[in-house]
Amino acid sequence: MATSTIRKALITGTGDLSNVQIVTATIAPPPPNHVQVKVLYSGFSGADINMRLGIYPNQKKAPLTPGYCFVGRVHVNGSDCKKFTPGDLVVCLSVYDAEAELANMPEKYLVPVPAGLDIQQAVALTLDWNTAYGMVYRTAKVTKGQRVFIHGLSGAVGYALMKLCQLEGAEVYGTASQSNHAALRNEGAIPFVYSNKDWIMAMNAIGGAHAAFDALGFESWDESFSILAPEGGHLVGFGGNLPMLTGGKHRSVIPAVTKLLARNMVPFCPNKTSFYYIGRDQSTFEPELKKLFEMSREGKIHVPIRKIWELEEVPEAHRTWNSAGGIGSVLVRVAEDDGKA
Structure with missing residues (x-):
């Protein structure tokens, strides 16, 4: 040929x-x-x-x-x-x-x-929604009645996280551009603007988040950890997009991930941290994608x-x-x- x-x-x-x-x-x-x-x-x-x-x-x-x-x-x-x-x-x-x-x-x-x-729908489910699926169901194990905070609610993975958490009966909060707030409220979420940091005080005022999903990384992971529920919450970091969005210089995400995971070593701390990534060699990749295909065909989700x-x-x-x-x-x-x- x-x-x-x-x-x-x-x-x-x-x-x-x-x-x-x-x-x-x-x-x-x-x-x-x-x-x-x-x-x-x-x-x-x-x-x-x-x-x-x-x-x-x-x-x-x-x-x-x-x-x-x-x-x-x-x-x-x-x-x-x-x-x-x-x-x-x-x-x-x-x-x-x-x-x-x-x-x-x-x-x-x-x-x-x-x-x-x-x-x-199929191509969007392959990466965007499959990434979200693993974080919601395997890593954070979101359940009914929990409060969930998501950075980037209007993004591809952020929106998928929102809808999957809502399917489990969670209350969803998060950050997004002001122009998308009305649409996100119509979807049942409570959005904030990331830059003004009002979300930190607001989440702590209602008892914190049982799960927080943060693709920004670096200093944002510190802020997200600060809004976890005092009785125990789970911060799931993924990506490391803060430099890309702010126009800053390249920063290695490795020290930030190390710091994120090191929080698990603090004695008597009720909160957990994880760093999530998706890979095609993971044994969970294809089964979870097929589950999403099934959910889409049944009308439970739409991208x-x-x-x-x-x-x-x-x-x-x-x-x-x-x-x-x-x-x-x-x-x-x-x-x-x-x-x-």
């Missing part, structure tokens, strides 16, 4: 927005145990921005094609691949290479999309899609990331689905 010509996003170097380009390139046939997939939609998230800035933990060096997850149709099987047939609809936690017309991925990381599931960019618009998506409004997940449409391989 010959190489194929494709269009793809490329981060040519780290830092400046000019390093994000849409290029014509070639892709080789899939190697053994890999499947070549025709990408339909890619997720677009803070991971893309951090990779462009060069601050995503352990990222590979530029040039690289971003795109942490995708939904697409199997195009060609590599040798020894028999799980899927051309045309099958699959999702993948790809980490890289999703913002491209074709992608070669290990067969073991492809998950079939059940019939009848909307493909935009709001904040924005869909075309592949050629990816540089603009990077430029406007911090100023974009709305609620929910962001996607990149790579190709229309014609139902063919």
Whole structure:
């Protein structure tokens, strides 16, 4: 099989927005145990921005094609691949290479999309909601009647955390841009503005949070720990996005994570801390994703899609990331689905 010509996003170097380009390139046939997939939609998230800035933990060096997850149709099987047939609809936690017309991925990381599931919903569930699911059900173990605080309620993962916690009967509070407060109140949450810190006094006044989810990291983890319920609460840190959002210089998240987890060593402290990350090699990844697929098909959950960019618009998506409004997940449409391989 010959190489194929494709269009793809490329981060040519780290830092400046000019390093994000849409290029014509070639892709080789899939190697053994890999499947070549025709990408339909890619997720677009803070991971893309951090990779462009060069601050995503352990990222590979530029040039690289971003795109942490995708939904697409199997195009060609590599040798020894028999799980899927051309045309099958699959999702993948790809980490890289999703913002491209074709992608070669290990067969073991492809998950079939059940019939009848909307493909935009499927790709958003793969990363955004699957991340939230693990934090709500396995890490914090949120239960009915608890008070939960979430930073970034209007974001992709933050919104998913909110809805999953509400499904369990929790009261949800959190931070979000002022422009999204009315919509979040309509969803049953109580939002605050992060920067004025009124949320710290307000949460302590009502007895604190039984669970707090914080993707900002650094000093924000200290603040979130301070609002935990005195009888015992659980702070779940994930990400480390504060420098990205504030325009600050790169700061390693490792010392902050170490400090976060060290709080568990304080004698007689009723509060717990965890740092959460999602990985495609985790034994929980595929079962929890399939559970989310089931919940979506049953109508228990629905992903709001904040924005869909075309592949050629990816540089603009990077430029406007911090100023974009709305609620929910962001996607990149790579190709229309014609139902063919």
